[in-house]
Amino acid sequence: MKLSARRIKSSNGERLVVLVDESGMPLFYPALYVTVHMRGRSLAVNTIQNALDAIKALYAWQGYYGHDIESYFSRGELLQAHDVHSLRDFMQIPLRRDNGDKIVSISGRPVTVSTGNQYARMSVIADYLGFLAGQLQRSSMRASEDTQRMVAQIKANRPRKSANSNRDRHEKHLDEALLDALEDAMKPGSGNNPTREYAVQVRNALMFSILRVTGLRRGELLNLKVEDIDFAKNTLKVVRRPDSEDDARAYQPVAKTRERTFPLVPELVDKIRSYVLAQRNKVPGVKKHGYLFVTHKSGASQGRPLSNAAFGKFMGELRSVIEGCNGIHAHSLRHHWNYSFSTICEGINMSPEREEKIRSYLMGWSETSGTAATYNLRHIKEQAGKAVLDLQYRHLRIERKGDVA
Template identity: 35%
Template sequence: MSKLTHLLFQSGERYPALIDDDGIPDFWVTLYVTVQLRTSHTANAIENIIRNIMHFKLWEEVEQRDIIWELINGQLPDNDDVYSLRDHCLVQTKSVRRMHRLKSDGNVARLEQLFPAGRKTLPRVSKTHYAIRLTHIADFLKFTARCVMRRRSDYAQKCQEIDRFIELIKAQRKKVSKHKSRANFEAPPIEIFESFMEFVNEKNPDNPFKNPGIRFRNSLIFELLYATGCRSGELLGLRIDDIDFINNRISIVRRHDTVDDWRARQPVAKTLERSIFIENNLLRRLRSYILDVRSKIPFATKHPYIFVTHKKGKYQGHPISNSNFKDRILRAATMKRPELYQGITRHGFRHNFNYKISVRTDANNEAVARNKEQAIAEGRSLITESQEIKSRMELNGWASENSAHIYNRRHIREKADLLMRSDMELQSNLTPKGIDNESE
């Protein structure tokens, strides 16, 4: 069975690769990545494309097909194959793999195999995921088919057939909005985040982490996410020299494929570089962690990254990986009280940060409107929508105003709901409570 791995070159480049059980790279996937993707895509983007190609290879396994071999023999998939692939791309990979494993289990008869009509519907991916998955598979097949058939005498004719085949695959994509509707409300209410921050404070006796150093580190990690709205990759990529202890600022820097980061799956910044102000207490705690805790962890002083693994073993002192942060820090904390914190995600901190910007902007404008003289004395003024968007873009590292609008939709919806409730209450007060039958 093929699996995804990450090669780390001496230059610092991360190269995602699909390998078999013997560690041998898949020839056609490697060729496609090297020729088509390597110069124009980040390692994370390439990884996502390979995962979608793996989903296509799972379809081959289920259908007992070898499309590359068929292409070598000049045979393109037909319309029925396209429709079968379309249905396959709608379903979650792990669900398909689990069902295929059941079908492949020895001679044991299973009821769900004997009575397929009673089988539950397999979980599906989102429409956006489905469309992207089909696109990646179609692009890979187009590249592969052209390479395989390049030396044929009827290559020009085959190219036309290939193009029609690829167009048919892409035509199966459903029209979807650019962003998922649930993204507007991705973070739980602000009260849940405030409760969570109290829960993970290192002085809280209910803190889920036992080691004092790990408690301090994890509490500091969550504080930074909460206060700055940075992505988890940006936080894990923070270095000591990114902290300006004089001017109370941290810098988010893009360092893709840097040599001094040994993590195969390097956490990187997805957005523009920027500088974010942090308050004194958070800066003091950062300094304390670096000088009093991190400095005593073996191997931590061999690299500049701030947050390191404390647990003894092979990776002690190494920078924290994405998977470590997701599973052993965030998940370990939220699952201690899943009824409250299960909805908190890494990206949810970013939504919560932007929601707080909206709340603070409204509070500022209300205070200015209520007492203009006092606001002028305090150097405060009304924040226009344009100013708010520009500030949001600067703090989040966005190049487009569209992102700023998207992250503000939750607050806009709340204001719209409040307006509707006020209007309904007004209409209710104006509506007669009953009819005087005697006056008729």
Template identity: 60%
Template sequence: MQLSVRRFQGEDGERFSILVDDSGMPLYYPALYVTAEMRGASLSINTINSALSAVKAMYAWQAYYSLDLESRFKRSELIHAHEIHSLRDFMQRPLANMAPVAETVVPIKGRSKRVAKDNQYNRMSVIASYVGFLAGRLYPVTATSAKEISALVAQIKANRPRIGDKTDSDRSDIHLDDSILDAVESILQPGSESNPVADIGLQYRNGLMFTILRLTGMRRGELLNLKIEDFDFGSNTLKVVRRADSAGDPRTYQPLAKTRERTFPLIQELMDRIQEYIYNYRNKVPGARKHGYLFVVHRPGKTVGWPISNSSFGKFVEMLSGLADEFSGLHAHALRHHWNYVFSKSCEGKAWSSEKEQKLRSYLMGWSETSGTANTYNKRHVKEAAGKAAIGLQKKHLGKTSDDR
């Protein structure tokens, strides 16, 4: 049985995600789990979709080892320790490699690929929760059943990979230089001979998307969620708004703003460019006036005038990263890291306390002041400053040694 996660949109704009079999029928208990445990907790559609992918992986594990947890729980049987170990090992595989092995020989190399540890951790966490939910409804109630189910859930969680602090080769070290970003913006400049697209409207749109990401550090979901009404052209500000389950958004995979709502000041030059794109190009695209989303599909087709999808934006970034070898590390989140690095540099010499700097950064990025995320994005600058301090101490020491000779 081939399972798939299907997303659809209700008449009121609400997004749904369900696990269906190869005939398109929803699986009963995963659907009940999503309704009772996840939607009831007001979790986002992306979180639900990710959880269903983990449940799908669990069903693939059952099929691989010819297990049926629903039948087993009804017979008052739980999962054995060795089976949990096999579940742990199975969750290290990519979804594409979870089908039962065919008669043909599969190369060892092809079967050695593993998903990242954080992905394994999330899968096992969801499966532990789902198994507890399923056993709680199917396992016969006895004086000890609740403790037995709780112990099973704890045992599954205990088999999650350990995720400690990342080493020095973490994401903060993968950064973009201003010279690279300047080169990209030069290529994207409307009218540039190096511009990878010919349509002038697309040139304005693409250049504007890149510039906004670079100058605000917002996430791609926030960028694709922007509406014209979010811009106050009188006060030169941009408001980042959360719009989950927007009825006016035709995209089934709706981009979402994960962070807090906030108001971001913009310079006059950027506001002028936004207005120019809206009035001279965007509003002339068929269907674009049916909604207020800023960035739309320009190419003719059934989705012309629609807001840009996540996949289309991904193709745009992929195109940019392929223009030159030095652009290979280019992606939306790298621009977010770069914005935070530039912000840290701009705070130097301002005599601000670390608390004030963290408070300002957290607001502009949409983070809670107590989340600690600001420190994560400040890592590269801290490492750089620490390195300079260390070099300064070494030079000072060697200077003393030279004087003593």
């Protein structure tokens, strides 16, 4: 059975995600699970999408081994230890998809998904199977206890979260000279520019500049409207617009963090104004919405807000412009902004408490989340490394280049 996670935009602008079969019919229990357990908690549509991806992997597992979980549960049978072990191993496998986002087969490549991905899959599956058993089994104290044991066994088989399984956010850092060279190559009219159309060159260069100097998330950038730029006060405002009715994108980019306002240098504001007046406003269809960055290419999507897919294609093109740009993506620029902010705060002797407070505001985080401290960790590690070397130079009485030990 080929399954697809389909996004739907309702008449009031709400984005929905449903798991459908080849005929387009939603699967009943996944839809019920999302309605009861996820939408009621006002979870983001991308969170629901990730949960349905895990449930698709569950259906792929049962299809591969010929299981029918719903029939098992209806007969009062639950997953046994060997089933859980099989499920655990299967959740390591990357699943190949076609362009319709349907699981079609198990990839033959000798690779596995990340530990974090496997952990997330099994967490969702444990919760979903507990819900499914509760729906299909006769209600009794023993059935409830057996279900809880099955759920606990699935969770116990999740991989351990290793500190080395994912690169820590504080370790991601871009070279300033590389970013300068990339920005030069992206200037409208540059011979190294990967885009031919001048208006698109202007748009892309502007998007890159805004990401670099503000640390905005991709969704926040694509969610910007012209009205969010105060051309008199030289500010940019990040506004939350979940389920916006005037946004035609099914995969609507949204601001995940708190609303906030950035001051901008007049020169950058002038570039935004120039793009709006000389490029954006000449594109047919832009008057139907106020989104800042739009599709310029002729076709059905011309004039519409720039999609996540189109933005991803733009970022992908940057990796081939200059050697060493393989690590360039929107979030790496956010990490780099945080590192640069740390060095500026150090240069003006700002207290750690005030630095964390300001960083939390500019990034849209709660001051109590602890995220600001996480992003500052790389800079702290560098400072610690310099201090250790200074101690060694002094202890060994070695003269250091540029100063005296």
